[in-house]
Amino acid sequence: MSEEILVNVTPRETRVAVVENGMLQELHIERGWRRGVVGNIYKGKVQRVMPGMQAAFVEVGLDRAAFLHANDIVRAAPAAITEGEDAPLPTPPAMPIMDLLRDGQDIVVQVVKDPIGSKGARLTTQISIPSRYLVLLPQSRVVGVSARIEDEAERQRLKSVVTELSAQHGGHGYIIRTNAEGQPAEALAEDLAYLSRVWNIVERRSRELPTCSILYEDLSLPLRAVRDLIRKDVEKVKVDSRETYERLQAFVARYMPVLAERIELYTGDRPIFDLYGVEDEIGRALDKQVPLKSGGYLVIDQTEAMTTIDVNTGSFLGQRNLEETVYRTNLEAAQAVARQLRLRNLGGIIIIDFIDMDDPEHRRQVLRTLEKALARDHAKTTVYEFSPLGLVEMTRKRTVESLERQLSEPCPECGGRGSIKTAETVTYEIFREITRAVRQFDAARLLVIASAKVVARITDEESSAVAELEEFLGKSIRFQADDQYLQEQFDVVLL
Incomplete structure (x- = not known):
């Protein structure tokens, strides 16, 4: 197995990627203003x-x-x-x-x-x-x-x-x-x-x-990477910063001189992470859905309490029968799950919902495949047998935030829910708020400010409902679109 460690250094961020056989397996990030404190x-x-x-x-x-x-x-x-x-x-x-x-x-x-x-x-x-x-x-x-x-x-x-x-x-x-x-x-x-x-x-x-x-x-991230991640099968540590390269050379010369020849300065014109496809892999590691080569896919959901991974056959039809199709998909999924746990740095309680298998031997082989794939993981993992519901429960030691939480923040529009109210739902909320405001306060006219999509729906599909509401309340209602408003946001202003 060919393995390389890539070190990408910019003024405020250092990233270390572990690449095995051309595929990204681990990513470690250290930002100057927010260095990890584990080990201090x-x-x-x-x-x-x-x-x-x-x-x-x-x-x-x-x-x-x-x-x-x-x-x-x-x-x-x-x-x-x-x-x-x-x-x-x-x-x-x-x-x-x-x-x-x-x-x-x-x-x-x-x-x-x-x-x-x-x-x-x-x-x-x-x-x-x-x-x-x-x-x-x-x-x-x-x-x-x-x-x-x-x-x-x-x-x-x-x-x-x-x-x-x-x-x-x-x-x-x-x-x-x-x-x-x-x-x-x-x-x-x-x-x-x-x-x-x-x-x-x-x-x-x-x-x-x-x-x-x-x-x-x-130690700083590049030095920790050399200390902790280099194994016999690591061929090269490629660094794109001369200053960091010199620090690594001095470090290995003092503590592990036999590794000096493995440290290499990368001077190519193309960014080192682009050359190895790491940037694309990082982007895909933030997606919930992970495609499998067979046509199946994983769906990964990270919550506060645990991470759930669902395995699906997708477009994979197999060549023999349903049981064989399910078994092959689950074997591929077991290897993909182990890689995704390392890549996304997911920890704590993890529940894997493999596709149901009737054959006990198939379940044993899938479990062994998962355990074998996890053997290269630096974090401590514990895998349990299939539960009566067909789920595999496991734990993975977590010391730092997951990749998603390091690189992302909750969506300002949905607040991290993963969905937003439809324009129709917001429309009816606005109608109720108008009625509530008129009963509570005295005003001749009302102005409603909302997102362009909601206002467009109200003035088009709900124009008759607005007319009925104006007649019922005896008030004039005007709608104004504001591109700064998110879909769930609106204000009812009394004039």
């Missing part, structure tokens, strides 16, 4: 402890107070560690939140989820700092190995090396990342020494700096 470590102040929620709001210097749950304060050794988990899994607290925190208390916290919508950032005191091959867990003593490293001898080698190195640098806990597979002890030692230096700086700053200060800030 702050010296915060407890603003308010809420016993009923077993949580507290902590002021860290962001626009809104951040949220810290009691489960994210108490630490416990994990039963298993897998790639994507940055810290041991928490267990319920042994004591109430009031015994753990108090109002006004200073506390060192790390952001694990960006502010999303109206919700503030999510915090933890279980600090984790990633590097190329390791994740430092300063409050832990556990050394874990990514579950994606399957060779048992290699797992034992890595664990032995890191455990020995850790004992020389304070005995902290570490997660050994997938990228560490096959790396020599020297490379791991450099990574571990770097993380130790970073943690020493964080500790010193936590003592010296005032509250609401940032103690550690994660």
Whole structure:
């Protein structure tokens, strides 16, 4: 599988695209005025402890107070560690939140989820700092190995090396990342020494700096992309900014010199995202409907509570029978769903409504295809069996806003509903408002200002109804079109 990482830099925005076999799989965006804060470590102040929620709001210097749950304060050794988990899994607290925190208390916290919508950032005191091959867990003593490293001898080698190195640098806990597979002890030692230096700086700053200060800030998007996204099958990282290219070269020269030859400066006249068709893919990623090669299609609906994905056969008729047609469509849809989740960065609860299949083996194969396609996803996913209603429920870890919510805003005309009232509906609302206004206020004449489409309908199709209304009320009514009015907007003015 051929994979490339494209870095597009403009003065106020940086975008990183992961392209596999010519198809866009992931898109990461960082804008200068709104950088993500996941991974940042702050010296915060407890603003308010809420016993009923077993949580507290902590002021860290962001626009809104951040949220810290009691489960994210108490630490416990994990039963298993897998790639994507940055810290041991928490267990319920042994004591109430009031015994753990108090109002006004200073506390060192790390952001694990960006502010999303109206919700503030999510915090933890279980600090984790990633590097190329390791994740430092300063409050832990556990050394874990990514579950994606399957060779048992290699797992034992890595664990032995890191455990020995850790004992020389304070005995902290570490997660050994997938990228560490096959790396020599020297490379791991450099990574571990770097993380130790970073943690020493964080500790010193936590003592010296005032509250609401940032103690550690994660790398910028291009550097994070090189650190986290480069795998063995990534052939090139192409960058269209010389300044960013030089920063990446300096970064890899220090931390991962074997990757230096993969970093390439793109100097072509055509924009790099246009050359690879990324811009077109981004546009399609904002559509609700996703066409499949077979003629079927997906319909993706993102709501506040969950994301639903509906699979349809569309124009695909198949060659044998209905069951075979449905099965082939669902297999293709399973792969497309996995790609769309990565591309659109959809998270939380996801419900997939595959086309109904009678054959249990077909259902198993579709589920296996989905799980296999999700294996390359950097975010942690959990897929459940088909429900009695034929639905597949799954979860995907969400730390930042989806692509749609990063690039779009609710429609000003419909307010995000996805539909607007018809001109006919608005017409009858206007008639009712006229009657209400005349009964409440005394006026000889009335002026109605509305959108051009509504006014055109009233003066054309409803002209007789207007005449009847004028006779009934004994008032003169005039209509005025205004292009600035949305279809649902109107004003009734008394003259």
